[in-house]
Amino acid sequence: MDEQHWLAERFAEHRSHLRAVAFRMLGSLSEADDALQEAWLRASRADVSQVHNIAGWLTTVVARVCLNVLRSRGNRHEEPLDVQTADPLLGSALAGNPEQEVETADSVGVALLVVLDTLSPAERLAFVLHDLFAVPFEEIAPMLERSPEATRQLASRARRRVKGAAPAPYVDLTRQREIVEAFLSATRGQDFRALIMLLHPEATLRADKAVMLTAEPVTVAGAEFVAKGAMAAMRRAQFTGPALLDGAVGLVMAPYGRLRVALTFTIVDDLITVIDVIAEPDHLGRLSLAVLD
Missing domain, CATH: 1.20.140.160 (PhyR, sigma-like (SL) domain)
Known part of the structure; x- marks a missing residue:
């Protein structure tokens, strides 16, 4: 040979x-x-x-x-x-x-x-x-x-x-990750009932102008409206996974490793109360992002 x-x-x-x-x-x-x-x-x-x-x-x-x-x-x-x-x-x-x-x-x-x-x-x-x-x-x-x-x-x-930096000692990252991953699974699987169970009845979703290419940020209030909006947006979301964002568990959308959208979650008593959807480059650049163990 x-x-x-x-x-x-x-x-x-x-x-x-x-x-x-x-x-x-x-x-x-x-x-x-x-x-x-x-x-x-x-x-x-x-x-x-x-x-x-x-x-x-x-x-x-x-x-x-x-x-x-x-x-x-x-x-x-x-x-x-x-x-x-x-x-x-x-x-x-x-x-x-x-x-x-x-x-x-x-x-x-x-x-x-x-x-x-x-x-x-x-x-x-x-x-x-x-x-x-x-x-x-x-x-x-x-x-x-x-x-x-x-x-x-x-x-x-x-x-x-x-x-990344160590999270605050009072933050239960394991539980946060369970809830955020359940959110991702429910939205990808279009499981409306499972998603509603994760949301506080008065939950709010806020999306900046770059997410929907609108003149002003978009805000949606109420668990049902938030669930419908999240399912519509995330139905075909790809390159999405959990990450540590400013010390808490969130989601990042990053086609080919380039960060395009981040979702941060406010969680109180195991229910999601606020979801912030961030796509403005300046805001993304200020996020402290790290890998979850």
């Missing part, structure tokens, strides 16, 4: 792992697949006769490609076309395979993808490779042209962003 054929077999063997690395680095399956194609072109032109750990070497090749993509994205202040055309509430213009994109985002965690998107390219690489794929800092450092200790500090800084 010649070297090229052997390398192609090894690349195919490790493809699922390499795609997982690329997806967490870039937040989009279509971009991840493009990165894998570029990585294969680079790998196929390299001399691998002295490579003893082919899986680790291929991971390095993919990571370098993704790092270049992230740096180029930041330099041009651009987002992938997939993100620009996606409707955060309806998901009506998703490119590629939307079902697979949503399934993959759900499996990784929408909140994690959002937080990763706030990191610098170097922080993201260090955190993803070390914390998510157990790559030693000594192997990551050369990719970033930094020392292992400096690379460790990058990952540590990223880790603090992912975990």
Whole structure:
């Protein structure tokens, strides 16, 4: 078997792992697949006769490609076309395979993808490779042209962003999460009765101008009206999952890892009293967002 054929077999063997690395680095399956194609072109032109750990070497090749993509994205202040055309509430213009994109985002965690998107390219690489794929800092450092200790500090800084600030000691995050996830399940499943059971009779839903593209914010009061409005808006909501928002459990909608809408909840005596739907970029930017354990 010649070297090229052997390398192609090894690349195919490790493809699922390499795609997982690329997806967490870039937040989009279509971009991840493009990165894998570029990585294969680079790998196929390299001399691998002295490579003893082919899986680790291929991971390095993919990571370098993704790092270049992230740096180029930041330099041009651009987002992938997939993100620009996606409707955060309806998901009506998703490119590629939307079902697979949503399934993959759900499996990784929408909140994690959002937080990763706030990191610098170097922080993201260090955190993803070390914390998510157990790559030693000594192997990551050369990719970033930094020392292992400096690379460790990058990952540590990223880790603090992912975990966020500690919530107030009196907040029962477990119970909040149960209620918020029940809300998401009820709205996605169009279970009106289950949703009503979660809402205070005088519950209020407030949506800012950017949510509905209206001249003024929209407010809906009363459990039945809130339930109907929430079900209509969330029926086809994709890329949605729980996150820690300003120390409390909420929901984020983030197509391809880019935060577009956040829902915060006020919960009193296990009933939702207020839902705030936020889409204005300035407000989203002020939210303290972290990943729930």
